[in-house]
Amino acid sequence: MDLIIDGWFHERGALWPGQAMSLKVEEVVYHGRSKYQDILFFKSTNHGMVLVLDGVIQVTEHDEHSYQEMIAQIPLMAHGNPKKVLVIGGGDGGVLREIARHDSVEEIVICEIDEDVINYSKKYLPSLAVGYSDPRVTVKVMDGSIFMSENPGTFDVIITDSSDPIGPASVLFEAPFYRGMYDALAPGGVICTQGECMWLHKDLIKPLVDAVKKFCTSVEYAFTTIPTYPSGQIGFILGTKDKETCKTPVKVDRKMEETLKYYNKEVHEAAFVLPSFARRAIFE
Numbered sequence: 001m002d003l004i005i006d007g008w009f010h011e012r013g014a015l016w017p018g019q020a021m022s023l024k025v026e027e028v029v030y031h032g033r034s035k036y037q038d039i040l041f042f043k044s045t046n047h048g049m050v051l052v053l054d055g056v057i058q059v060t061e062h063d064e065h066s067y068q069e070m071i072a073q074i075p076l077m078a079h080g081n082p083k084k085v086l087v088i089g090g091g092d093g094g095v096l097r098e099i100a101r102h103d104s105v106e107e108i109v110i111c112e113i114d115e116d117v118i119n120y121s122k123k124y125l126p127s128l129a130v131g132y133s134d135p136r137v138t139v140k141v142m143d144g145s146i147f148m149s150e151n152p153g154t155f156d157v158i159i160t161d162s163s164d165p166i167g168p169a170s171v172l173f174e175a176p177f178y179r180g181m182y183d184a185l186a187p188g189g190v191i192c193t194q195g196e197c198m199w200l201h202k203d204l205i206k207p208l209v210d211a212v213k214k215f216c217t218s219v220e221y222a223f224t225t226i227p228t229y230p231s232g233q234i235g236f237i238l239g240t241k242d243k244e245t246c247k248t249p250v251k252v253d254r255k256m257e258e259t260l261k262y263y264n265k266e267v268h269e270a271a272f273v274l275p276s277f278a279r280r281a282i283f284e
């Protein structure tokens, strides 16, 4: 396994040239190849269990909450009363876990292309995969873009928890996919997608935001901090149908906030405040 050298996993990738994230490995618990990608689970010395797809860190138990809570709670709280929610990707189950906290939700559909990610996450990441045990969840093993085209005008919130735009997820970073999400939204609906890193990917984010502006009522960018993603930060692209903004939560649930580690109303609002370089690069 050439990603692990002298007991350290090194995450090198074309999307973050000249830098690498390294984690000390205690034990490799699974390594194999699915129909779509290379899958590695290892126990790290200080960051808990780690899921790696095609050499790229997807989840560490140490900091996953900052990503899962923010990609899910921002659109759900911005919507205020979500009943039908769709997840594209997200095979580890962490986003399902976050959606299941909402009593208003009646139906959760997850559309993950790779069944192996689901099955091995259930085995090695139970604190995330617990999301699958909610009776409101239906699992579709298929390409998310195809599923959406079959379900127009249906969902209150669509969350795309995808890997990076290389391999099976590249289609999820293209304007037609966003148009498909918009068409699958019910009126008042909200889209929230993994929006890459403002330090590294302005050239990818800007054209996507410009393309989505052509049909969404509003397009905004929020971010979270997360130590084990490239440059310690990842963003979310939020789009709406017949709704002015996602910056202010319509629903505030202080009781739920007590059970969360990262998200709260104040963090929600602050997540949309961008440093000047990013605001200029993405929105001007």
Ligand code: SAM
Pocket: 036, 053, 057, 058, 059, 067, 088, 089, 090, 091, 092, 111, 112, 113, 114, 117, 142, 143, 144, 145, 161, 162, 163, 164, 168, 169, 170, 171, 172, 194
């Ligand atoms: N949180 C992670 C991150 O930002 O690095 C991503 C989570 S990972 C579980 C993303 C999942 O998206 C993978 O399991 C992958 O199989 C899935 N995926 C990639 N392309 C897809 C597609 N076209 N349709 C549905 N799922 C897809």
